[in-house]
Amino acid sequence: MSVAVEARGLSKRYGQIVAADSIDFTVREGECFGFLGPNGAGKTTTMKMIYGLAAMEHGELRVLGLDARTQRREVKSRIGVVPQEENLDRELTVRENLEMQALYHGIRDEERVDELLELALLSTRAGDRPQALSGGMKRRLLIARALVNSPRLVVLDEPTTGLDPQARLAVWDLLDRMKREGVTLILTTHYMEEAQRICDRLVIMDGGRIVAEGSPPELLERFEQESLEDVFLEITGRSLRE
Amino acid sequence: MNDYVPSLHGALAVWQRDLRVFSKVWKGALLPQFVDPLFYLVAMGFGLGTYLATIQGIPYREFIAPGLVASSVMWAASFETTWNVYFKMEESRLYDAVLSTPVEVQDLVSGEVAWAATRALVYGTSFLGIVTIFGLVKSPWALCMPVFLALGGACFAMLGMTFTSLTPRMELYSYYYTLFITPLFLFSGIFYPLDKLPDWATVVAWFTPLYHLVEISRSLILHPDAWTVLGNALWIAVLTGVLFGIPVNRMRRRLVA
Numbered sequence: 001m002s003v004a005v006e007a008r009g010l011s012k013r014y015g016q017i018v019a020a021d022s023i024d025f026t027v028r029e030g031e032c033f034g035f036l037g038p039n040g041a042g043k044t045t046t047m048k049m050i051y052g053l054a055a056m057e058h059g060e061l062r063v064l065g066l067d068a069r070t071q072r073r074e075v076k077s078r079i080g081v082v083p084q085e086e087n088l089d090r091e092l093t094v095r096e097n098l099e100m101q102a103l104y105h106g107i108r109d110e111e112r113v114d115e116l117l118e119l120a121l122l123s124t125r126a127g128d129r130p131q132a133l134s135g136g137m138k139r140r141l142l143i144a145r146a147l148v149n150s151p152r153l154v155v156l157d158e159p160t161t162g163l164d165p166q167a168r169l170a171v172w173d174l175l176d177r178m179k180r181e182g183v184t185l186i187l188t189t190h191y192m193e194e195a196q197r198i199c200d201r202l203v204i205m206d207g208g209r210i211v212a213e214g215s216p217p218e219l220l221e222r223f224e225q226e227s228l229e230d231v232f233l234e235i236t237g238r239s240l241r242e
Numbered sequence: 243m244n245d246y247v248p249s250l251h252g253a254l255a256v257w258q259r260d261l262r263v264f265s266k267v268w269k270g271a272l273l274p275q276f277v278d279p280l281f282y283l284v285a286m287g288f289g290l291g292t293y294l295a296t297i298q299g300i301p302y303r304e305f306i307a308p309g310l311v312a313s314s315v316m317w318a319a320s321f322e323t324t325w326n327v328y329f330k331m332e333e334s335r336l337y338d339a340v341l342s343t344p345v346e347v348q349d350l351v352s353g354e355v356a357w358a359a360t361r362a363l364v365y366g367t368s369f370l371g372i373v374t375i376f377g378l379v380k381s382p383w384a385l386c387m388p389v390f391l392a393l394g395g396a397c398f399a400m401l402g403m404t405f406t407s408l409t410p411r412m413e414l415y416s417y418y419y420t421l422f423i424t425p426l427f428l429f430s431g432i433f434y435p436l437d438k439l440p441d442w443a444t445v446v447a448w449f450t451p452l453y454h455l456v457e458i459s460r461s462l463i464l465h466p467d468a469w470t471v472l473g474n475a476l477w478i479a480v481l482t483g484v485l486f487g488i489p490v491n492r493m494r495r496r497l498v499a
Contacts, residue, residue, distance in 0.1 A: 052342070053342060072346065073344045076342060076343055076344045083342065087334065088339070089339070090334055090336075092262065100255075100258075100262070103255045104344065
């Protein structure tokens with residue numbers, strides 16, 4: 001199986017804070033790969049290094065065979081990004097948000113926009129401003145926006161944080177669809193049940209380091225625990241949600 | 243080096259986004275910024291001007307009209323690249339989204355400056371139209387004005403972008419306006435010629451961009467002189483080009499930490 005993302009010795013500091021401390025990981029094409037850990041573990045920084053919004057200090061990072069350090073434009077044109085914080089264009093409508101995204105990518109494809117509005121269940125809200133949408137709808141629009149350029153790899157930073165259970169199910173449904181279509185997914189979460197449900201493999205991060213790696217069943221077996229929550233507690237001695 | 247060369251397509255996309263937003267709000271947005279120089283023209287030109295004879299042989303209202311055209315460009319480009327850009331950079335975080343696409347920081351800066359120059363061009367040209375209706379345009383060379391209004395707009399846009407890329411807080415814009423933009427408005431030879439002032443005042447004025455734009459504007463509208471126009475235009479173009487690296491470098495540090 002070919003490799004979608006490969007990181008070797010990836011490091012990044014913000015002043016005194018070590019956000020990523022020489023981390024290594026390999027994401028295979030077509031899998032759903034999770035980064036699990038508490039706030040401040042370095043998950044978001046790692047995601048940002050993949051999609052070019054954080055400059056890496058040391059190490060090697062290859063995304064879809066490209067050098068993430070020197071080929072940022074090329075990397076960004078091939079991947080989709082769902083950020084943790086909503087950053088939709090508040091001065092444009094839902095539809096225009098998708099059209100502008102296409103323009104930033106140098107694509108013009110009205111059919112794709114219609115298709116994505118439908119996929120995100122937002123066809124009836126196409127003319128509204130993002131501010132008028134519920135939290136779940138905004139998140140679905142962010143996901144639809146990330147798919148405008150038909151990426152083979154989508155990076156999602158906490159795609160379900162802050163959503164009610166129903167909205168979370170809708171997001172999971174979107175993720176399942178992407179997976180079925182063979183899209184590689186990299187996501188961060190601090191919900192153990194989410195990681196267990198949708199990730200093929202995952203790493204557990206803490207304090208900028210990767211402290212464990214494997215598929216959810218492997219990890220449960222290796223640490224002889226009932227849930228990933230307990231695995232985390234076992235490794236770090238701390239609860240995930242403190 | 244690669245980090246400073248903009249892609250035309252990326253810059254154009256940023257420009258198109260702003261154009262689309264402006265196309266929704268232009269009716270409401272155009273009027274207030276229009277009325278502003280108009281009030282100055284009426285109050286100073288037709289009010290104060292009634293009590294003054296002439297300046298350099300030119301009736302007072304004719305003397306100030308070209309400067310007010312130039313200043314309308316300064317104000318428009320400044321508003322666009324200060325609060326509007328800051329909002330997109332720090333509040334709505336729109337730039338995070340844009341930079342997650344193939345668009346890079348240098349495209350963003352180029353596109354925003356181009357847009358602010360476009361907007362300034364719209365305001366400046368519209369005000370030039372009003373000045374023409376008042377019968378204050380004396381030379382057909384005024385038809386060349388849009389080119390220089392766009393250039394001046396780009397210069398003030400670049401200055402605004404530079405300050406925006408450096409300012410840690412939105413409140414500091416009051417310093418930018420009070421200590422930079424407003425003094426330029428008052429001391430760049432719009433309301434009185436600088437040749438009777440002490441030498442140092444003329445020297446200071448020479449280092450400010452609005453002075454050069456006022457010179458171009460007054461020349462094209464009243465008494466065209468190719469060297470005045472081209473020399474001052476060169477000054478403005480050089481400043482605009484020289485500044486470019488600062489907002490690109492600073493905004494990259496802010497947005498791609």
